[in-house]
Amino acid sequence: MPLLARMLLSPLIIDIRAGAVSGLGDLLADRRISADGRVAVAVGPGQGEQVVEEIRPALSNADVFTVRGGSLESAGELQAQLRGTHYDALVGIGGGRTLDVAKYAATRLALPMVAVATNLAHDGIASPVSSLVHDGGKGSFGVGLPLAVVVDLDFVRSSPARMVRSGVGDVVSNLSALADWWLAHEERGEPIDGLAETFARTAAEAMLHRTDGIDSDHFLTALADALVLSGMAMAAAGSSRPCSGSDHEILHAIDALFPGAGNHGELAGVGALFSFFLREDDEAGSLVDACLRRHGLPRLPADLGLSAEQFAHAVLLAPTTRPDRYTILEHLDLDGSAVQERVDAFVATYGN
Ligand SMILES: [Zn+2]
Incomplete structure (x- = not known):
């Protein structure tokens, strides 16, 4: 019998609630993405560091990388830092810029990507597009969809209105x-x-x-x-x-x-x-x-x-x-x- 439907790529997990970040370690383990939390975490210079402290207990084996700005260059730097390493996934934590950089780097490295959004400023949190600055302009680049999208309302509430x-x-x-x-x-x-x-x-x-x-x-x-x-x-x-x-x-x-x-x-x-x-x-x-x-x-x-x-x-x-x-x-x-x-x-x- 023919399959009279289309297959649609989507994130495996969407978790939108207060306190969602504290469940990140379990989420990665339960889905066989990472048994022991050996993940790379990309954070922006803003609220990201604060979230890292929150997830530390859940992801004790994570290494943290700081991303500066939403440019093709910073995506390239992150990619270079992660090349030759063996992480189970890249977890991007932050607003649009950090997530766009992490999505792009993860796609280039063929790493599963988890998006942890700390604000709700734009629709890039679960999209297959990264908007990045390059050569003075801004371009949209096709990237893989995040494997999981986590929105913790506690963090959203404390980000600038x-x-x-x-x-x-x-x-x-x-x-x-x-x-x-x-x-x-x-x-x-x-x-x-x-x-x-x-x-x-x-x-x-x-x-x-x-x-x-x-x-x-x-x-x-x-x-x-x-x-x-x-x-x-x-x-x-x-x-x-x-x-x-x-x-x-x-x-x-x-x-x-x-x-x-x-x-x-x-x-x-x-x-x-x-x-x-x-x-x-x-x-x-x-x-x-x-x-x-x-x-x-x-x-x-x-x-x-x-x-x-x-x-x-x-x-x-x-x-x-x-x-x-x-x-x-x-x-x-x-x-x-x-x-x-x-x-x-x-x-x-x-x-x-
Ligand atoms: Zn838009």
Whole structure:
């Protein structure tokens, strides 16, 4: 009998709860990943060290490596440090940058990777994509999915509020990425993957209408679930397409032109709102706007410390950041003065 289904790669384990980190040693042993906790642990310069102390009792044989920054270079350094060693797995502990570096290094070394997320700033925690800085720019690299994804709500709660709530912006940007995907389907015949769309949209919808916030463990669990689902959407599609469209092109352009204007999720949220404005989709725009407002996330260029002219500059550059991607930006193909006019109208519409 034919198997009338598709096989989908996914992490073996998803563990989202308060105190999840203390179960890490057992989790590795139970799944025959590492019987005696002989693992390499990659931590960032932030909260990671604190988590290492927490997991010490569970992973007494672990060696700790510090990762500085989210670059291809730091991934290469970690890879070089681990080459010729015999660890059962690489455990990445931290926020997006550290996890992206660990995912990339683990893939190159063919090591199983465990992602321990200490904040919820973006959807990279369970995705097959690493976003890394190289040669002054930022690229997305296809990597293996983490074998296990652990989100300890105790750590999430103690990380800066800004790093937690910005994940909301990344998740709601799925909606504009999906609109771009459908546009590419209609204009270019690009195939849509319905399962990837289901995952990406469900994640976004789960955030869009919630009235609670990051003070609530229910909300944090839902946000972590949504980020995992977004990762699964990318795994199902085999690309970042379901979670990254014109919104992320604008994000990458702002990152390149005005580094530090906002973190990943914050920029994705602003990019999504502007993209819906370009599409003249007022209904989706006002839902995204209300959601970003509810969580105190940036919505306008000024919220990122950018002038309307600077934001327009980024919008104009945006299509070049992902030359293979067809979105509302490539579709409208606006020139400099038309972009400026749209940005000014955007600020006038949402600026009060
Ligand atoms: Zn993103």
